Amino acid sequence: MNFIEVLEEIVGKVDGAVSAMIIAADGIPVQEYVAERLIDLTGLGAEASAMIRDVALAAENLGLGEAREFSIISDMCGIIMRKINEDYYIALIIRPDGNYGKGRFVLKTVVPKIESEF
Numbered sequence: 001m002n003f004i005e006v007l008e009e010i011v012g013k014v015d016g017a018v019s020a021m022i023i024a025a026d027g028i029p030v031q032e033y034v035a036e037r038l039i040d041l042t043g044l045g046a047e048a049s050a051m052i053r054d055v056a057l058a059a060e061n062l063g064l065g066e067a068r069e070f071s072i073i074s075d076m077c078g079i080i081m082r083k084i085n086e087d088y089y090i091a092l093i094i095r096p097d098g099n100y101g102k103g104r105f106v107l108k109t110v111v112p113k114i115e116s117e118f
Contacts, residue, residue: 006114007033010090013106016098018077023048023089030088038077038093051081052089069104082107088118 007020011033021032021041027049032041051070059067072079078094080103090111092103 003031003114003117004033006110007031007090008035010092010106010110011035014092014094014099014103016095017092017103018095019093021045021091022084023081023091025049025052025087025089038095039079041093044079044091044093048081048089048091069107071100071104073100078103080104080107082111084111084115085118090114 003022007022010020011017018036018038019032019034019041021044022030023045024030027045027047029041029045034041055067055070059065067083069080069082071081075096077096078098078100080092080094080100082090084090090107092107094100094103
């Protein structure tokens with residue numbers, strides 16, 4: 001499976017989406033697709049491992065079970081992170097006026113299609 005094509009398809013399906021990437025849980029970027037660079041994706045990869053750990057710990061401490069998705073919405077953009085498996089996540093970066101609901105839906109439907117590749 002060609003991950004760059006999958007990422008490009010995800011960005012193309014979501015109004016306001018500008019980039020997507022697959023990130024290892026330790027923060028190492030696996031693949032990225034950029035139509036428009038709103039943020040430094042290398043920086044996102046570096047920060048991702050801390051965010052993944054913190055969200056997982058918070059979900060555990062609250063008795064919520066496994067955290068499968070989380071979002072950061074800021075003035076500059078939104079980032080939706082969806083778990084592929086224990087070791088990999090997919091991130092979608094969307095403009096502030098983008099369609100976050102569609103972004104969440106597209107990630108939710110794409111993950112089952114690619115998780116066997118990991």
